[in-house]
Amino acid sequence: MKNIIIKPTKLLVLLMFFLSVPLTATGPRVSSNILSLEKNEVFALDLPPFISTEADKNGALSEIVNAVFAEEKIENSISIIPLQSMIKYYLTQDTTLAVMGRHLGISKEDNKSLMEIPLYLSNEYYLYYKPLHAKNLEFNGKLSNLKGLRYGASSGEETAAYENAQIKVENGRTLSLFKKLKKGTVDFISMPTQSAQWILKKNFAHESKDFVMMQGGSGSVFISIYFNLKHPEGKTLAGSFKKGLQSIVTNGKYASILEKHLKNPDDVKLQLEQINKFLK
Amino acid sequence: MLQIILVTFALLFGLALNAQNSNTLSIVLEANEAPPFWSKTLAHNGMGGEIIYEISKAAGINTSIVFKPLSRLIEDDTNNDLGNPAFYIVNQDFKEIIPIALYYASFYSYAKNHKNDGNRSKDFQITSFDELKGKKIGLLKGTLIDHSYFENKGILFEQSYSQESLFKKLRLGRLDYVIEINLVAQEVIKKLYPSELDNFIHSNMNTSHPIAIMLANEQPNAHEIAKKYKKGLDEIIANGIYRKIVEKYYSQEPFPENWLEDLQRYTQLYTLQEDD
Numbered sequence: 001m002k003n004i005i006i007k008p009t010k011l012l013v014l015l016m017f018f019l020s021v022p023l024t025a026t027g028p029r030v031s032s033n034i035l036s037l038e039k040n041e042v043f044a045l046d047l048p049p050f051i052s053t054e055a056d057k058n059g060a061l062s063e064i065v066n067a068v069f070a071e072e073k074i075e076n077s078i079s080i081i082p083l084q085s086m087i088k089y090y091l092t093q094d095t096t097l098a099v100m101g102r103h104l105g106i107s108k109e110d111n112k113s114l115m116e117i118p119l120y121l122s123n124e125y126y127l128y129y130k131p132l133h134a135k136n137l138e139f140n141g142k143l144s145n146l147k148g149l150r151y152g153a154s155s156g157e158e159t160a161a162y163e164n165a166q167i168k169v170e171n172g173r174t175l176s177l178f179k180k181l182k183k184g185t186v187d188f189i190s191m192p193t194q195s196a197q198w199i200l201k202k203n204f205a206h207e208s209k210d211f212v213m214m215q216g217g218s219g220s221v222f223i224s225i226y227f228n229l230k231h232p233e234g235k236t237l238a239g240s241f242k243k244g245l246q247s248i249v250t251n252g253k254y255a256s257i258l259e260k261h262l263k264n265p266d267d268v269k270l271q272l273e274q275i276n277k278f279l280k
Numbered sequence: 281m282l283q284i285i286l287v288t289f290a291l292l293f294g295l296a297l298n299a300q301n302s303n304t305l306s307i308v309l310e311a312n313e314a315p316p317f318w319s320k321t322l323a324h325n326g327m328g329g330e331i332i333y334e335i336s337k338a339a340g341i342n343t344s345i346v347f348k349p350l351s352r353l354i355e356d357d358t359n360n361d362l363g364n365p366a367f368y369i370v371n372q373d374f375k376e377i378i379p380i381a382l383y384y385a386s387f388y389s390y391a392k393n394h395k396n397d398g399n400r401s402k403d404f405q406i407t408s409f410d411e412l413k414g415k416k417i418g419l420l421k422g423t424l425i426d427h428s429y430f431e432n433k434g435i436l437f438e439q440s441y442s443q444e445s446l447f448k449k450l451r452l453g454r455l456d457y458v459i460e461i462n463l464v465a466q467e468v469i470k471k472l473y474p475s476e477l478d479n480f481i482h483s484n485m486n487t488s489h490p491i492a493i494m495l496a497n498e499q500p501n502a503h504e505i506a507k508k509y510k511k512g513l514d515e516i517i518a519n520g521i522y523r524k525i526v527e528k529y530y531s532q533e534p535f536p537e538n539w540l541e542d543l544q545r546y547t548q549l550y551t552l553q554e555d556d
Contacts, residue, residue: 026314026328026363026491028385028459031425046370057428077429082369089549176373179357 031079040069040076040237042225043090045101047174048198049261050120050223053080055198060261061119061223065100067253068244074237082173084155091228097237100225102192105156114226115238117245120258121274122192122221126214129181137188139214143167152177152186175199181211190218194262246279306342307505309493311362312350316463316529317383317491318362320347327463327529328362328491331380331513334521339512341505361494365550368494376495376506379546380513381526382539383489386482387417388458388465390450406457406483409433415456418446423459443468447480459485463529488536490546 031053042065044051050061057063062078069076076097081087087104090096091114102122106114126146128137138145143165150168153159154177159169170186178199180186191199193213200208227238248254254275258268309332311318317328324330325345336343345362353361357372365377387406406412413434421439424430430437438455440446447468449455460468462482469480493509495502516522517540527535 026317026383026461027367027420028423028461029364029366029425029489030385030419030423030459031429053425058426080425082366083550083552085552086549172373175371 040074040097040233041095042076042078042098042100043087043096044078044080044099045084045087045104046080046082047102047192047195047223048202049194050122050192051080051101054202056261060258061100063257063261064119064248064254065225067248067257068241071244071247071253072240074240074244084173087156094228094230094232096228097231097234098225098227100223102221102223103154103156103158104226106226113229115229115235116222116224116226117238117242118222118224118275118278119245120223120271122223123270124190124192124218124221125196126188126190126218127181127196127211128188128214129184130210130212132182132184133187136212137214139216139218141216146188149187150185152180152189154190175203178204178211188214192221194264242279245275249275249279304340304342305501305505305508306344307336307360307499308344308346309360309362310346310348310353310356312353313347314363314464316467317381318345318347320345327525328381330525330528331516331522332362332493334516334525335380335509335512337512338515339508341508341512358496358498360496360499363491363494364489365492365494366489372494373497374494374552375497375499375502377492377550377552378495378506378509378513379490379492379543379550380509381491382536382542382546383491384462384536385459385485385489386462386465387485388447388450388460388480388482389456390453391479391481393451393453393456404481404483409435412457416454417457417459418449418455419459420446444472447472450480451476462533466532488539488542490543490550492546492550 044062046052047059049055049059051059057066058078058080062080065078066076081090084103084105087099087101087106090099091106091110100119126137126139137149143161147166150170151159151162153162153169153171155171155173157171162169170180172180172186174191174195177186177189177191181189182204196211196213200211204211225241227241228234229238231237245254249272255268255272258271259265262268311325311328313319314326315322316326319326319329322329324333329345332343332345350367353359354368354371361368361372365374368374369377389404409430414436416436416438418438418440420443421441424437424439427437438449440449443460443464446455446458446460447465450458451473458465462484465480465482469477473480495506499505513522523535526539530536
């Protein structure tokens with residue numbers, strides 16, 4: 001008879017999974033919007049570790065946004081949502097003060113009634129799943145090197161460049177893109193380095209080395225907050241937010257929040273340069 | 281001769297029925313025990329089950345509900361699920377999400393422990409987080425989403441694996457409030473303290489939550505099935521069957537205000553696009 005031995009680390013991971021799972025899927029979800037309060041609601045698209053209910057203070061950018069509002073003594077709440085299509089819904093509501101995140105799929109038409117304030121410049125890399133690609137995939141700054149492959153794009157991402165390079169595109173959400181890489185339904189994806197590290201550690205701890213980063217960054221994407229100018233106070237609060245952002249950049253809070261979450265002094269330096277360029 | 285005609289007719293009729301049966305769509309949906317919304321011990325599997333039974337009847341779909349522990353439902357990212365989509369969509373991609381009902385949560389309090397609180401009457405209402413500062417609130421494990429937000433406001437939470445234990449602690453004064461789904465709380469209080477129903481008072485929360493049918497990406501003909509379910513739902517709302525089911529479970533309260541408007545809002549919110 002075969003002995004089944006579960007290694008202690010594996011057992012711990014399993015135990016953590018079952019302990020973290022809620023007991024019912026028809027149960028309360030206790031978040032900041034449980035009481036009817038007059039406050040300014042921001043809808044943020046999930047992207048760990050920047051925006052996530054699983055991260056400390058709901059992620060680095062959630063903490064920065066809350067700090068900016070607090071600096072201006074404006075009460076606010078952030079609701080973290082899992083689907084990009086929900087952003088589209090909330091943008092139709094003039095009660096929505098702002099939306100935030102990466103690749104929100106905002107149309108040119110919607111953009112006319114929004115004011116974008118960048119929060120973080122995400123430097124991204126392409127990843128692929130090594131066991132399905134014995135020959136390494138090479139990008140080296142040219143999409144033509146990946147011709148004929150399938151790209152897993154984030155929902156809402158602009159993908160014309162891939163289609164022009166004869167690369168097939170399939171959409172998905174952050175975690176599902178990693179699952180698609182592993183299943184082989186897509187060949188490569190683009191992710192912020194910190195998001196890739198977070199997801200691999202949390203969901204693919206025993207095989208994180210199988211997900212390989214290609215040489216040469218895939219590009220930079222701003223993770224921004226977009227104020228809804230259809231909201232009665234949208235324009236005024238966007239102005240206050242920009243002022244508050246300037247304050248927390250100047251007083252060092254912006255840098256200390258990023259440093260605490262991302263633990264990368266070089267990245268913090270780069271972000272400060274970027275945000276100062278925008279605020280000038 | 282007449283006998284031959286009758287036998288032939290019966291055979292043709294039987295074949296037609298079989299053909300019709302074989303064309304009936306059969307769908308398996310998975311839920312976890314959450315009475316009175318989902319339970320294999322209740323008629324038609326509870327409130328959600330009754331709604332699904334009627335929708336399926338109207339839609340001509342043969343739907344069966346299989347019960348599993350929630351951890352297994354979340355772990356399996358190829359199955360069709362039932363419940364609040366928020367619990368599943370971080371881990372699983374769905375082809376279709378069809379909200380079919382709602383549920384509400386409240387702050388529960390034990391009136392006798394608040395004798396010095398002038399406003400602890402049956403219709404008390406918590407309207408700001410300041411009222412919760414320094415209070416100890418009990419809730420079910422895994423339901424607290426925004427821990428740091430409440431921590432900053434000085435609100436304390438105690439999480440438990442058992443609804444019964446939460447209400448026992450509330451009565452003993454070891455908790456100031458319990459956050460629970462209204463219909464679930466009613467059942468637990470009725471079971472534990474049937475002679476004390478009036479001592480447990482509650483303040484409704486601001487938001488409703490959706491209960492939905494979630495069809496997996498792997499479900500063949502998911503769009504066609506969803507269309508039929510939606511049509512079935514519209515039909516039972518129009519003919520009054522839907523309202524009767526909900527009212528049966530909300531027998532102690534009036535039919536919740538804005539139910540159908542909220543259901544419509546969730547339908548819009550969960551209308552998935554091809555790139556979701």
